[in-house]
Amino acid sequence: MATPIVETVNLRKTYMLGKVPVEALQGVNLKVEKGDFLAILGPSGSGKSTLLNMIGALDKPTEGKVFIEGVDASTLSDNALADARRKIGFVFQFFNLIPRLTARGNVELTMTIPGLGRDKRRERAEELLETVGLKDRMDHKPAELSGGERQRVAIARALANNPKFLLMDEPTGNIDSKTAREIVELVKKLNEDKGVTIIVVTHDQQIASQTRRTVLMIDGSIVEEKVN
Amino acid sequence: MKTSDIFSYAFGAIRLRKLRAGLTTLGVVVGIAAIVALLSITQGLQTTIGDQLQTGFATDTLVVSTGRGFGMSPGAMIAAESDFELLVNYTQIIDEIEDVDLSVAVIRKPGYIKSGEREFLLTVVGVNFAKYADIYSRTFVAERGDISLNPENETVVIGKRISDPWKNGTIFSNVDEVVEITWTNASTLPPKNETYSGHVAAVLKEIGGFGVGGPSDTNVYIPISQAQSFFGIDECDMIIVQLENDDDTTIESVSEAIEEAFGGQVNVTSSTAVLDTISTIFSTVELFLAGIAAISLLVAGIGIMNIMIVSLMERTREIGILKALGMKSRTVLSIFLSEAVIVGLMGAALGIASGWVLANVVARVFTGGGFMSAGNQAAAAGGMTITPVLTPTVILGAFAFGLLVSVIFALYPAWRASRLKPVDALRYE
Ligand SMILES: Nc1ncnc2c1ncn2[C@@H]1O[C@H](COP(=O)(O)OP(=O)(O)OP(=O)(O)O)[C@@H](O)[C@H]1O
Ligand SMILES: [Mg+2]
Numbered sequence: 001m002a003t004p005i006v007e008t009v010n011l012r013k014t015y016m017l018g019k020v021p022v023e024a025l026q027g028v029n030l031k032v033e034k035g036d037f038l039a040i041l042g043p044s045g046s047g048k049s050t051l052l053n054m055i056g057a058l059d060k061p062t063e064g065k066v067f068i069e070g071v072d073a074s075t076l077s078d079n080a081l082a083d084a085r086r087k088i089g090f091v092f093q094f095f096n097l098i099p100r101l102t103a104r105g106n107v108e109l110t111m112t113i114p115g116l117g118r119d120k121r122r123e124r125a126e127e128l129l130e131t132v133g134l135k136d137r138m139d140h141k142p143a144e145l146s147g148g149e150r151q152r153v154a155i156a157r158a159l160a161n162n163p164k165f166l167l168m169d170e171p172t173g174n175i176d177s178k179t180a181r182e183i184v185e186l187v188k189k190l191n192e193d194k195g196v197t198i199i200v201v202t203h204d205q206q207i208a209s210q211t212r213r214t215v216l217m218i219d220g221s222i223v224e225e226k227v228n
Numbered sequence: 229m230k231t232s233d234i235f236s237y238a239f240g241a242i243r244l245r246k247l248r249a250g251l252t253t254l255g256v257v258v259g260i261a262a263i264v265a266l267l268s269i270t271q272g273l274q275t276t277i278g279d280q281l282q283t284g285f286a287t288d289t290l291v292v293s294t295g296r297g298f299g300m301s302p303g304a305m306i307a308a309e310s311d312f313e314l315l316v317n318y319t320q321i322i323d324e325i326e327d328v329d330l331s332v333a334v335i336r337k338p339g340y341i342k343s344g345e346r347e348f349l350l351t352v353v354g355v356n357f358a359k360y361a362d363i364y365s366r367t368f369v370a371e372r373g374d375i376s377l378n379p380e381n382e383t384v385v386i387g388k389r390i391s392d393p394w395k396n397g398t399i400f401s402n403v404d405e406v407v408e409i410t411w412t413n414a415s416t417l418p419p420k421n422e423t424y425s426g427h428v429a430a431v432l433k434e435i436g437g438f439g440v441g442g443p444s445d446t447n448v449y450i451p452i453s454q455a456q457s458f459f460g461i462d463e464c465d466m467i468i469v470q471l472e473n474d475d476d477t478t479i480e481s482v483s484e485a486i487e488e489a490f491g492g493q494v495n496v497t498s499s500t501a502v503l504d505t506i507s508t509i510f511s512t513v514e515l516f517l518a519g520i521a522a523i524s525l526l527v528a529g530i531g532i533m534n535i536m537i538v539s540l541m542e543r544t545r546e547i548g549i550l551k552a553l554g555m556k557s558r559t560v561l562s563i564f565l566s567e568a569v570i571v572g573l574m575g576a577a578l579g580i581a582s583g584w585v586l587a588n589v590v591a592r593v594f595t596g597g598g599f600m601s602a603g604n605q606a607a608a609a610g611g612m613t614i615t616p617v618l619t620p621t622v623i624l625g626a627f628a629f630g631l632l633v634s635v636i637f638a639l640y641p642a643w644r645a646s647r648l649k650p651v652d653a654l655r656y657e
Contacts, residue, residue, distance in 0.1 A: 058552060059651040079556050085650075086554030096549045096654065100244045112233045113555050161554075 042217035089158030148179035238566035255528030260579025354455020373403035373430035384426035529637035548653025568638030576630030
């Protein structure tokens with residue numbers, strides 16, 4: 001079998017709250033193959049976001065390893081980690097768009113960072129916004145968009161650099177259920193039609209039921225795995 | 229990330245906070261304006277003083293006055309401590325000294341000149357026209373009429389500004405006209421006005437400067453003998469000595485010889501010494517202004533730092549997003565420094581422009597200080613023109629300085645921004 005796109009080995013993360021250690025992750029072993037669509041479920045505080053941050057090279061584990069396409073992220077320098085992040089697409093619960101940039105500007109920014117030329121990034125941004133159904137909203141700033149529209153911009157942005165996988169942390173957490181269903185459809189189509197690997201953290205059973213696989217986390221450990 | 233993209237991102241961030249960026253820039257503008265105004269005026273002054281060297285300040289002359297201090301104005305001569313009097317005919321003693329070419333006694337008194345209905349207060353100067361013209365061959369020169377070398381008692385020579393006081397062609401008095409010269413004799417009780425009619429033989433060409441003992445645009449010249457009888461004195465205010473050359477050794481030896489000849493009761497000043505004093509004063513003023521400029525730039529720098537730290541906190545989340553998108557720390561650093569560069573460049577550009585305007589306003593105030601309005605004391609200064617000079621070096625220097633200050637003070641906040649950890653920045657509320 002090919003190398004998994006993401007693999008964690010005995011991953012631990014301990015936060016220090018003053019002198020009290022908080023063990024957010026207590027030895028997580030997880031493998032994600034290319035083309036997978038994985039949902040991470042679990043109660044609040046169980047360590048889902050912490051796990052996602054490790055996988056996304058946003059944070060470093062206290063112990064254990066994260067392999068991204070077989071490369072041990074803990075051995076990478078800050079610069080190399082930044083490079084690795086360019087190939088990972090993030091979608092956050094609170095959108096995290098840059099308020100002063102338009103939808104197009106936000107998507108373009110992602111491609112500006114690796115130094116893509118102006119014309120190319122413009123063209124691709126428009127193409128991506130069209131894919132997520134925002135053809136007529138390209139010149140709107142986030143404040144002028146609905147929650148669902150903002151999350152679509154965020155998804156378009158996450159896809160801009162052809163990421164190896166998408167990480168979504170409660171992407172529908174701030175969106176009404178009808179819009180959430182549309183977002184789920186969109187994400188599912190990305191996985192099925194374009195083969196995008198997706199890892200999504202969610203409370204939303206409706207999302208979970210659409211994925212290929214779910215894992216359940218409790219108190220910093222994966223307690224249950226299920227293939228849909 | 230491409231440099232052009234970094235700058236346009238930074239520019240966008242600045243544009244979002246126009247007022248704040250404007251106020252930050254203002255600090256730089258004030259500092260740079262002060263420096264530019266200062267430098268362009270100083271350069272202008274240097275040019276003016278350079279000109280004076282050739283006209284008002286003959287370097288091969290000495291000024292002999294009584295030991296009561298050096299007086300540029302007649303008023304300074306009042307306080308008397310000793311009975312020593314510098315007499316007009318002491319020039320004969322001075323002429324005997326080695327290396328002395330010739331010497332001329334000068335009597336200066338405040339007086340009125342009246343032509344038609346108008347009357348002005350000014351300085352009446354009594355000199356030997358022939359000798360005076362010999363020493364100041366470049367400035368004691370007639371523009372109209374002739375300076376008679378063997379003048380009648382009534383002969384009067386007037387400065388350019390007395391002929392044309394308003395600089396607009398309205399002539400107060402001209403060659404061949406008759407003027408009334410009035411002097412208030414305060415030594416009698418009650419003070420008495422003495423008047424005589426003079427005949428304007430010549431109007432001097434414009435001198436446009438200030439000098440020690442040398443001709444001025446705002447003086448009226450009468451023959452020394454006439455001055456002696458009119459003012460009723462044999463004492464003069466100063467004796468100007470023309471040397472054979474302007475070597476330091478000559479200046480020194482003649483100065484000593486003159487002091488010795490009068491038993492140390494006189495004060496000998498060389499024009500060079502006066503120039504030195506003036507340039508010392510100027511460099512003090514310059515230093516003072518430079519201090520102000522430096523302080524305002526320091527304040528501007530602290531303002532930049534303060535504002536950047538505030539904006540850093542506001543933009544923590546943005547930095548987190550940028551890092552999550554794969555931006556490297558050094559690019560974050562570049563973005564923040566670029567913002568400082570933009571502020572610095574705009575501040576410098578505006579500062580140079582406003583400094584130039586400021587310099588011209590100051591120069592005009594200096595130069596335009598009315599001659600007749602402020603009386604004859606100000607008139608001497610009124611003749612001095614400063615034209616501010618803005619050299620490319622100053623412009624480049626101002627840009628460099630504005631940049632340097634803003635970048636230096638932005639370094640710390642920019643560094644802190646670049647060091648933020650992506651998770652922490654994203655969690656920041
Ligand atoms: N920076 C931090 N400092 C200290 N403790 C932290 C930090 N981040 C997370 N934790 C703790 O680690 C534990 C796991 O947090 P995490 O955010 O991963 O939970 P979660 O599963 O994503 O919860 P939710 O569903 O509410 O988002 C929590 O107990 C939390 O308080
Ligand atoms: Mg979470």
